[in-house]
Every structure is written in C-alpha cells, then in structure tokens.
Amino acid sequence: MPVDPPLRADAQRNRARILDAAEAVFSELGAGASTEEVARRAGVAIGTVFRHFPTKDDLLAAIMKRLLARLAASAGRLGGPDGLFEFFTGMVAEAAGIRAVVDLLARGGTDIRLPDAVGPLTAAVGELLGQAQEAGTVSDGVRLPEVMALLVSVSQGALYGGWDAELRTRTLAVVFAGLKQRS
Amino acid sequence: MPVDPPLRADAQRNRARILDAAEAVFSELGAGASTEEVARRAGVAIGTVFRHFPTKDDLLAAIMKRLLARLAASAGRLGGPDGLFEFFTGMVAEAAGIRAVVDLLARGGTDIRLPDAVGPLTAAVGELLGQAQEAGTVSDGVRLPEVMALLVSVSQGALYGGWDAELRTRTLAVVFAGLKQRS
C-alpha cells in the first residue's frame, strides 16, 4: 500500500497547532463547537483545518485518539489495591476538563470508529481491575464491561450534572462499595 | 394576575397532537430533532407549532414536564423494601424510550427550568429511598442526591452506550450492592 509523503515543515507545525486548538475548544465547548472557532484559536485559516482533516468528524476522531491514549497512559501509571479507585476518582473529577472525551465516549458521537481508540484504555483499566481483585479490594464477581460502563456513566453524569466535590465523593462511595461487595 | 382565555376546541386538539408528536419525535431522535419534523408528525403546519410554543425550548420544556410527571407517578405506584430497586431497573431499561428525558435531564439541555419539573420525581424517589432504608435494604448512609445522580447517570449511560440486558443487569448489581453496603 502507498505511504503518503512526509509533511512539509510548516504543514507539520500547523497540524499540531490545529490539534491543540481543537482539543482546547472541544473540551471547553463540547463537540458542537464550530470548526471556525478551532481555526481561529489555532491561528490558521479555516481551509487549512479542512486540508488536514477533510471532515469535522476526522478532526474529532483525531483528538479523541490523543485524549484516550493519554487517559490510558495515566491509568497505566497507577496500580496496587486501590489503583482502580484512584483512576476512577480522577477521571470523574476531571470530567469537565475532558468534555470532548466524555461527550463522544458516551454517544457514538458523530459516528467515529471508537473501538480501536478505546482499546488501550479498556486494557489499562482491565489491568487495574485485575490487581484490585487480586488484592481483594474488588469482588471477583465484577467484570470489566460494567466497570467501563460505570466509569463512563458517572463521568458523564458528573460533567453534565455539574456535581460538586461532595456529591462526587458520595456517589463514588456508593459505586466503590458496590465494587467491593457485589454478591 | 390575568388568566388566559380558554382555547378553542380545534386549538386544544392541535395542542394535544403537537405534544404527542413532540414526545414521540424527541424520544426517538433526541432533542436535536427539528420542529418541522414535529409539525409533520402532528399533521399541522409549522406555524401552528410556534403559535402554541413560541420557541423550541418551550416545546421541550412542556414535554419534559409531562414525561417527568409520568415517571414520578410510576415511582409513586411502587413501594416496599425493593421499590427503589424496581424503579431504578425500570428507568434504566426504558432509557431508550425516554431519550428526551435522559437527554435533557443530563445536560441542562437547552436551558430549561428543570427544578420545578424534577421536583415531583425527586420527591417520589425520596419516598422509595426512605422505605428501603426503613426495611434495611439500603444503607442509612445513603442520601437522596447521590441516588438521583446515579439514576440519571446510569440511565444515560445505558441509553447512549446501547447496553444490552446483561450489561444492564451486571451494572445495576454493582450499584445496588453499593446502596446496600455503603460504609
């Protein structure tokens, strides 16, 4: 298969700027933010954005991939009996800062091929789950799908519900108790 | 304060049709569906929709109120030690059928004054929570806000995540265990 030629230096620079701007814009304003706004924030013309990412979905898919990879990496850095709880807490607390991820993870978004991008995150969380179960802090009856489901649901709830710190703590306390005790 | 005069018979009929159509359309397509589509489904001209509901948000607010009242009523019909769990399970299972509610409950939506409309639902769930705690099926440490938060989050997760019956069951098992055992 043909490999596309390397980008010119200026094009590489612009591509990076666009991705950074898109991440900021979509995280703040959600996936509904306009491409125009991304271009403005990146300091390029709108045509340039579309040269690098032919459709808005392509752009969303690209930043999702980056964001998910980053989340997976931070999950990978944790471990031990409470690693899963720590990751869970962190993701929920920062839900607002990663609005785009939560947004798109939740709804099939704008029809992005997520599975591949989500894979690493799922794998990292699976690792944390395994460790927690080995340590006995999470019941053996719990499996990965429901952990991911809860992770996404609660993050999304926190984001859109604008939960304060106390509500986050209390809600997570219920979820964590459930993970420990599930019959 | 002035009371608006009673509607003419045909206007009443149209108003009801519009509400029914809006409920169907927004439940199927989400809050993003067009007013045009609502008018088509109701069998009236678009101008008629806007005569009854000056803005799209007014229309959304109206059906939200109906839907929430209906949910509150169904919660009111339940009771006993497992009433809360039953209501929870039912709402999550039907999340897809009430897409509009979940949609708008979650995000402040299109800026609708929800508090008033949500009140009755919260009260009904509070009643179920009280009964469950009296019966000992839910820990006394649990309070209403986190129950509502979980209810909304998990419903939304199920809706957008397209959870199958098994995932719903497994996820709810974790939540219910948490409600029982919360330290």
Added chain:
DNA sequence: GGCTAAGCTGAGTCGGCACTCAACTTCAAC
C-alpha cells in the same frame, strides 16, 4: 537564485433549521 509542488487563504456556496407573517379558514357567540 529559480522553480514548482505542497500548502495556505478566506470569500463564497450550500443546506438545514428556528422563527415570522400576511392571507386565509373556522369556531362560536349572538
């Protein structure tokens, strides 16, 4: 330095949607 393909620009096109309004229709009070 000269050249050219790669890349950039931004005004413009297109489609979709919330909302308007002048002309027309219908209910209901008498």
Added chain:
DNA sequence: GTTGAAGTTGAGTGCCGACTCAGCTTAGCC
C-alpha cells in the same frame, strides 16, 4: 346565518456552520 376574533397555513427570512476552490505564498530541491 352573520360576524369577528381566534386559529391555521406555508412560503419566506435570517442565521449559522460545514465544506469548497481559485488564486496566492512558501518550503525546499537543484
């Protein structure tokens, strides 16, 4: 039945956002 106010109609308006493209600029190879 007549009448007028209430209600309906649907083509039209305005706005916004995704996407295009002809003309211009520039990186980078000789």
